[in-house]
Amino acid sequence: xxxxxxxxxxxxxxxxxxxxxxxxxxxxxxxxxxxxxxxxxxxxxxxxxxxxxxxxxxxxxxxxxxxxxxxxxxxxxxxxxxxxxxxxxxxxxxxxxxxxxxxxxxxxxxxxxxxxxxxxxxxxxxxxxxxxxxxxxxxxxxxxxxxxxxxxxxxxxxxxxxxxxxxxxxxxxxxxxxxxxxxxxxxxxxxxxxxxxxxxxxxxxxxxxxxxxxxxxxxxxxxxxxxxxxxxxxxxxxxxxxxxxxxxxxxxxxxxxxxxxxxxxxxxxxxxxxxxxxxxxxxxxxxxxxxxxxxxxxxxxxxxxxxxxxxxxxxxxxxxxxxxxxxxxxxxxxxxxxxxxxxxxxxxxxxxxxxxxxxxxxxxxxxxxxxxxxxxxxxxxxxxxxxxxxxxxxxxxxxxxxxxxxxxxxxxxxxxxxxxxxxxxxxxxxxxxxxxxxxxxxxxxxxxxxxxxxxxxxxxxxx
RNA sequence: GGUCCCUUCGUCUAUCGGUUAGGACACAUGGUUUUCAUCCAUGAAAGAGGGGUUCGAUUCCCCUAGGGACCGCCA
Numbered sequence: 367x368x369x370x371x372x373x374x375x376x377x378x379x380x381x382x383x384x385x386x387x388x389x390x391x392x393x394x395x396x397x398x399x400x401x402x403x404x405x406x407x408x409x410x411x412x413x414x415x416x417x418x419x420x421x422x423x424x425x426x427x428x429x430x431x432x433x434x435x436x437x438x439x440x441x442x443x444x445x446x447x448x449x450x451x452x453x454x455x456x457x458x459x460x461x462x463x464x465x466x467x468x469x470x471x472x473x474x475x476x477x478x479x480x481x482x483x484x485x486x487x488x489x490x491x492x493x494x495x496x497x498x499x500x501x502x503x504x505x506x507x508x509x510x511x512x513x514x515x516x517x518x519x520x521x522x523x524x525x526x527x528x529x530x531x532x533x534x535x536x537x538x539x540x541x542x543x544x545x546x547x548x549x550x551x552x553x554x555x556x557x558x559x560x561x562x563x564x565x566x567x568x569x570x571x572x573x574x575x576x577x578x579x580x581x582x583x584x585x586x587x588x589x590x591x592x593x594x595x596x597x598x599x600x601x602x603x604x605x606x607x608x609x610x611x612x613x614x615x616x617x618x619x620x621x622x623x624x625x626x627x628x629x630x631x632x633x634x635x636x637x638x639x640x641x642x643x644x645x646x647x648x649x650x651x652x653x654x655x656x657x658x659x660x661x662x663x664x665x666x667x668x669x670x671x672x673x674x675x676x677x678x679x680x681x682x683x684x685x686x687x688x689x690x691x692x693x694x695x696x697x698x699x700x701x702x703x704x705x706x707x708x709x710x711x712x713x714x715x716x717x718x719x720x721x722x723x724x725x726x727x728x729x730x731x732x733x734x735x736x737x738x739x740x741x742x743x744x745x746x747x748x749x750x751x752x753x754x755x756x757x758x759x760x761x762x763x764x765x766x767x768x769x770x771x772x773x774x775x776x777x778x779x780x781x782x783x784x785x786x787x788x789x790x791x792x793x794x795x796x797x798x799x800x801x802x803x804x805x806x807x808x809x810x811x812x813x814x815x816x817x818x819x820x821x822x823x824x825x826x827x828x829x
Numbered sequence: 830g831g832u833c834c835c836u837u838c839g840u841c842u843a844u845c846g847g848u849u850a851g852g853a854c855a856c857a858u859g860g861u862u863u864u865c866a867u868c869c870a871u872g873a874a875a876g877a878g879g880g881g882u883u884c885g886a887u888u889c890c891c892c893u894a895g896g897g898a899c900c901g902c903c904a
Contacts, residue, residue, distance in 0.1 A: 412903055531832080571898095718868090808864090
């Protein structure tokens, strides 16, 4: 049996959107599950729109989520000569022909079709015309001689059997009149030369598949298997595109979604394995299969992404979580080096209050910032009684040599008794004084996580 | 308009002819708790509609409806 090879073939005309990332993920997962190879092919033949920076961004994005290609990326523009060679071969053995229609002529055909409300399909004018009739002033494009009779069956690994009439596939152009190859030609030649065995791509490529199958057949190449995965839809139910908000990877990483979480979310979007929701990378490789992919498109659900992210935050070991956090802060906030020791040891309780890295960052503000700000609303909570409580607490606290929960508890319990109040009566002013808000971590956690002199400073400032 | 695809709770999905149609997220209620959270428990919530096939259909077939993709000398 031949070794499985899959590929992901984006064009570097913008940042990858998460639909693309999911396609890449499925391809990668399938190849790994089959102990095969995964390749990245950069389809950069659209000179106008392709940019080197996007290529790098794509590679980075894939890496971020854990996908790396086997071997160097394949650059399509470097293979153009091969594509042209095949086009000429096709021309020679009668599977393609020169089309001398002018742009105006094609436009006219399209308009006519629109008026009659019939679908436009190139009228195959030059399919059987003699070269002798060719106008001298027009450079021809090369069209593939598509089958007219019969039908073609695609045994799709996700969608099942799909059969369409051959005459609905037009004689598509494979070489433009400037001599450059078009997508369907290039993709077929590349896939063949790369020995791709399984082409897993979005549903929107289905028609291309029928065109590409004909090229394979005409060249007598072994046909790969195809799997068309349903598209990801927006909440409005339309195909997700780069223009949609919250569609690129950066949209998620900047709010503190971690790669493991997004990977897990994307995996379960349109694919399932029994009732299992959380998959380690190894588990996803182990369980991934094309049969597990659903047939209907799925919508993006932000709260689900956040919830999976929350799961990873709470269950990840704290060293890894801390690494994620520092990297996140470096990329999107301020570096937290100077405060990192306090933050790291506080992760055990900070993480329980956050769904994202940004959430942890926000909750850790009282640790990160030297000075805290108390809103005027919260300031009201610091009335005269509260201030005397703070002063009393400070007095005891300063003498404390060993700051731990037991000792703090003693002080606070005494204050509760003395002032005939409850825990809230003491805890709330303390929290406001130390964090700047009535919301925040537990009092003991706050005090222990701060340096002693910092606690003293803040209590003095507030009381 | 043509071709093709899809249709189970709001969302992601399980079910591969016989289930009280399961899980997860979100939602609601209650409990734990020094606040906000976490955590725990409980609840509400689905087979688009109509025909067949069958002893029996969410599951198989057909029709209808709804949704989507494609229809470039872009990829």
